[in-house]
Amino acid sequence: MEMRAPNEDPSGQLDDRSFEAFYRAEFDRLFKTAVGLVGRDDAFDLAQEAFARTWANWDKAMKLEAPIGFTLKIALNLARSAARRRMRWDGIAQLLRVQARSVAQPEDPIELALSGLSSHQRRALILCDYLGYGSSDAARIMGIASSTVRVHLVRARQQVRQRLEAESSYDAKQETKGNRPTMREAQR
Amino acid sequence: VRNALRPEIDRLAESADKQPDMEDVEARARRHQSHQRLMAAVVGLTVGLGAILVGTSVLTGDKTSGLVDGEPQTQGSIGSIIPEGQWVVQSSSDGWIERRGGERLSFDDLWAQAVSRTGDEMLALSFIPVTVEGEAGTTGGVVVTRFDSMVAMNTSTGATRVLGTLPPIATFGEPATWSPDGSHVLVGYGEWPRPLIEGAGHPGQINVESFCVISAQSLSRSCPRDLGPVPVFAWSPDGDAVTFVRDGVVHEFDLSSGSVSTLVNLQEGALAEALGTSVGTSTAAIGDIAWSPSGRFLAMSVSSDQFSSVPVVVDATDGSFRLGESSPSNQAMAWSPAADILAYGSGPMNPAGQRNPERSLYLLAAVSGDVRVVREEELGQGFFPSDIDWSPSGRWFAVSDVPRAHETEIVVIDGTRLEVASRFQLDSPAELFNPLVDWGV
Numbered sequence: 197m198e199m200r201a202p203n204e205d206p207s208g209q210l211d212d213r214s215f216e217a218f219y220r221a222e223f224d225r226l227f228k229t230a231v232g233l234v235g236r237d238d239a240f241d242l243a244q245e246a247f248a249r250t251w252a253n254w255d256k257a258m259k260l261e262a263p264i265g266f267t268l269k270i271a272l273n274l275a276r277s278a279a280r281r282r283m284r285w286d287g288i289a290q291l292l293r294v295q296a297r298s299v300a301q302p303e304d305p306i307e308l309a310l311s312g313l314s315s316h317q318r319r320a321l322i323l324c325d326y327l328g329y330g331s332s333d334a335a336r337i338m339g340i341a342s343s344t345v346r347v348h349l350v351r352a353r354q355q356v357r358q359r360l361e362a363e364s365s366y367d368a369k370q371e372t373k374g375n376r377p378t379m380r381e382a383q384r
Numbered sequence: 385v386r387n388a389l390r391p392e393i394d395r396l397a398e399s400a401d402k403q404p405d406m407e408d409v410e411a412r413a414r415r416h417q418s419h420q421r422l423m424a425a426v427v428g429l430t431v432g433l434g435a436i437l438v439g440t441s442v443l444t445g446d447k448t449s450g451l452v453d454g455e456p457q458t459q460g461s462i463g464s465i466i467p468e469g470q471w472v473v474q475s476s477s478d479g480w481i482e483r484r485g486g487e488r489l490s491f492d493d494l495w496a497q498a499v500s501r502t503g504d505e506m507l508a509l510s511f512i513p514v515t516v517e518g519e520a521g522t523t524g525g526v527v528v529t530r531f532d533s534m535v536a537m538n539t540s541t542g543a544t545r546v547l548g549t550l551p552p553i554a555t556f557g558e559p560a561t562w563s564p565d566g567s568h569v570l571v572g573y574g575e576w577p578r579p580l581i582e583g584a585g586h587p588g589q590i591n592v593e594s595f596c597v598i599s600a601q602s603l604s605r606s607c608p609r610d611l612g613p614v615p616v617f618a619w620s621p622d623g624d625a626v627t628f629v630r631d632g633v634v635h636e637f638d639l640s641s642g643s644v645s646t647l648v649n650l651q652e653g654a655l656a657e658a659l660g661t662s663v664g665t666s667t668a669a670i671g672d673i674a675w676s677p678s679g680r681f682l683a684m685s686v687s688s689d690q691f692s693s694v695p696v697v698v699d700a701t702d703g704s705f706r707l708g709e710s711s712p713s714n715q716a717m718a719w720s721p722a723a724d725i726l727a728y729g730s731g732p733m734n735p736a737g738q739r740n741p742e743r744s745l746y747l748l749a750a751v752s753g754d755v756r757v758v759r760e761e762e763l764g765q766g767f768f769p770s771d772i773d774w775s776p777s778g779r780w781f782a783v784s785d786v787p788r789a790h791e792t793e794i795v796v797i798d799g800t801r802l803e804v805a806s807r808f809q810l811d812s813p814a815e816l817f818n819p820l821v822d823w824g825v
Contacts, residue, residue: 216406223404228397232389236400244405248412261513262527306392325389328518328526330590332557332574336495336529340770342558343615344671347687360388 215254219247222264226271232322233275235307242278246271268327269337276315309359317352320345325353466796467805469776469823470539472496472506481506481539489542494535497560497571505536507560507569508544516586528587530580531556534571534598548598548605552579553587556596563623569598570619570626573607595626597639608637611644616670621679629670634684648698650686655705659686659694672717676724681750683717683726695728697750706753709746716771720799722778724750727799729769729783745769745783747799758802763795773823780805782823 226246230239250257250267257266310318316338323334324345331349335342470483473496480490481499494508509531518526534556535544547569550556557572573596576587595617596607616629626637627647634648650656650670671693672685680700687693695708695717708728717728726748745758763769767785774781779800785793795807 219406219409220404224397227400227402228393231397231400232393236396239397239400240402244408245412247409249416251409251413252416265527304396306389307396321389322393326393328586330528332531332555333527333529335558341672343669346615347669347671356389 214258215251218258218263219251222267223247226264226267229268229322229327230271230275232310232326233271233318234278235311236304238278242271242274245274265337272319272323272337275319305360306356309356312359313352313355314348316340316344317348317355320348321352321356324349466823467775467780470499470503471823472499489539491537491542494537494544495531495558497558498562499539500536500562501566504539506539507562507571508535508537509533509556509558509560509571510535514580514582516580516582516584518586526586528580531558534560534569536569536600547600547603548596552581554592555580555590557593561619562600563619564621565623567600568623569600570617571596571598572617575609595628597626606639608642611635611637616673618673618675621675627673627675627682629673632669634670634673634682647700648682648684655696655698658705658707659696674717674719676719676726676750677721678724681724681726683719683728685717685728695726695748697726697748699750706748706750708748708755709744716769716783718772718774718781720774720778720781721776722774725778725799726750727772727774727781727783729772745772745797747802756802758797762797762802762804764793764807767793767795774799775823 223243227239227243230243230246233239234242246267249270250263253266257263260266310321313321319338320334323329323337324331329337331342331345334349335345338345466482466484468484470481470486472481473479479494479496480488481496482488491508494510497507497509499506510533511529511531513527513529515525515527530552531550532555533549534547536547537544548556550573554573554575557574560569560571562569573592573594574590575592576589577591578585578587580587592609593613593615594608594611595614596605598605611628612630614628614630618627620627620636625639628635628637632650633646634650636645636647637643638645648655650659669687670684671687674683675681676683676697682698682700684696684698685693686696694710696705697708698705708726711729717726719726727745728748729745745763747756747758749755763783764785767783769783769785771784772781779798780796781799782794782796785795793807793809796805797803798805
C-alpha cells in the first residue's frame with residue numbers, strides 16, 4: 197500500500213514510513229490500554245481513532261521523544277468523551293423514563309468490574325496499575341492533582357476488588373446450579 | 385487488584401483478536417483532517433464577520449457593540465482577550481506566558497507552576513523522562529518522570545536560574561508556590577527506594593512523600609522527611625509555617641521550630657458529623673487546601689469512598705465551618721485575592737450514584753455564607769470546570785473546561801455580574817492538560 201501522510205506539508209515531506217512503523221510497533225500496547233479504558237467492544241475503534249489523529253498531527257508528534265504519549269493522551273480524551281456522551285444519553289433517557297441503552301452488560305468479570313468505575317477512576321487505574329505510571333505522571337496526563345489521582349486509584353482498586361470478590365463468591369455458590377449469573381444479579 | 389489487572393486486560397485484549405489496520409487509520413486520518421479544515425474555515429468566516437461588524441459600529445458611531453478598553457474581548461490572542469495581568473498556560477510539551485497586550489513568551493522542557501507577586505519570575509520544574517523496567521510481575525518498559533530541578537524563570541527574557549536540584553533517587557513534586565512575601569518557595573518532595581536510572585530496574589513506589597522549603601535568595605533548602613506521607617500542603621497565611629494534610633488531619637509545621645500542631649481533625653466533633661451526613665467519612669480524604677487572603681478561612685476539598693466530595697470552609701477564629709455543594713469528585717476551587725470569596729465547581733449526583741453531567745459554579749462568601757451561582761447556561765452545556773483562577777484584582781475569574789481532543793475552552797467570568805465576559809479555545813487542545821496554570825500579576 198502506498199503510504200502518504202494525510203496532512204502533507206508543502207514545506208517538507210512527512211516521514212510516512214516512520215508513522216507506519218510507529219503504528220505497528222505500538223498498536224498492541226495501545227489496543228490493550230483501550231480495552232482497559234472502554235472495554236473490548238469499543239477498544240479497536242478508540243485505538244484506531246487515536247492513531248489516526250496522531251497521524252494527522254504527525255509533524256508535531258514525531259518530534260516528541262515518545263510519540264506514544266501523544267497518542268495515549270488522545271486515547272484518554274476520546275475515552276472520556278465517550279463516557280460523557282453515555283452520561284448525557286443516560287440522563288436524557290432517565291428524564292424520558294426509558295431504558296437508557298440496550299447495550300448488554302459485559303460478561304467477563306474484570307470487564308464488568310471496570311465498567312462500573314467512573315471515567316476518572318478507570319483512567320487512573322489503567323494509567324497507574326496497567327501502564328505503570330506513578331500518580332504524579334498520571335496526574336499530569338489526566339490534568340488533575342496527584343492527590344486526586346490517588347483518591348481515584350484507591351477507590352477504583354477497592355471497587356474492582358469488591359466486585360471481583362462478589363463475583364467469585366457468587367460463582368462458588370452457583371457452581372452446583374450450573375448457570376453463570378451476571379454481576380448485576382450477584383449484587384442484588 | 386494491581387497484580388491481577390495487567391494479565392487480565394492482556395487476556396481480554398487477546399480474546400478480541402484485533403490486528404493493525406493501516407488503511408482504516410489512513411481513512412480516519414483523512415476524515416479528521418477534513419473536519420479540521422472545515423472548522424478552520426468556519427472560524428475564519430466568523431472572525432471576518434466580527435471584523436466587519438466592529439468596523440461598521442465604529443463608522444456609525446455605535447459604541448455599544450464596540451470593545452471597551454480593559455474589558456475582555458472575544459476574539460484574538462489570549463493576551464488581547466484578558467482584561468489584566470498575564471496568563472501562564474502549560475501543554476504537554478511546552479508552555480507560554482502571555483501578558484495583556486504583550487507578546488507570547490514560550491518555554492520548553494519546563495513545567496510551569498506560579499508567577500511571583502511582582503510578576504518578574506515564574507516558578508517552574510524541569511523534568512527528565514526515564515525509561516525503566518516495569519515493576520515486579522509486569523513486562524515491558526515504563527516511562528517515569530522525575531522533576532530534577534526547581535527553577536525561577538524571568539518572565540521577560542525567559543532566562544532561568546536554578547533554585548535547587550535533586551539526585552536520581554528523589555524528585556520534586558507539584559505544586560510549587562511562592563511564600564506570601566515571595567522570599568521562599570514551597571514544593572513537593574518524593575523519594576524512591578532505589579535511584580531512577582535510564583535502563584535500570586524500576587525504582588519502586590515513592591516511599592518518602594513530603595515537601596521542601598527553598599530560600600529564593602540563599603537557595604538553602606529544608607525538606608522534613610519524618611512527617612509521614614504528606615500529599616497536600618500549602619503556605620500558612622503569614623508564610624511562617626506550612627499547612628499540610630496527613631491521614632485526613634490538617635496540621636501546621638512551624639518553619640522556625642519544626643514543631644507540628646493540629647488545626648483540623650475531620651474524624652472528630654461537629655465537622656465529622658456534618659461530613660458523615662454529607663459525604664460519609666469512612667475514608668475521608670482531603671484533596672486540596674487553601675487559605676483565604678485574609679488568613680481567616682481554610683478551604684478544603686474533602687472526599688470519601690462514597691463517591692462524593694464537598695468543599696469545606698473552616699473559620700480559624702472559632703472553628704465554625706460551612707459545607708459547600710457536594711459533588712462526585714474533587715472539584716477545582718480558588719479564593720479571590722481581593723476578598724474571602726471562594727469559587728468552586730460542583731454538581732449533584734443522580735440517584736444511581738453516577739456523576740451528573742450538569743455542573744455549576746458557585747461563589748461562597750465565607751463571612752456571610754452567601755452563595756451565588758453561575759448558571760450552566762452561562763458556561764455552556766456540558767462544560768466541566770477543570771481549573772479556576774482569579775485575576776489579580778479579583779474582579780474576574782477564569783474557568784477552564786476539561787481538556788478534550790478537539791476543544792479546550794477557557795471562560796472568563798465577571799465576578800460581579802456573574803456573566804461570561806469572554807470565552808476562547810486554546811491552541812493544540814489535544815496536548816493541553818493544565819490549561820490554566822496561573823493568572824499572575
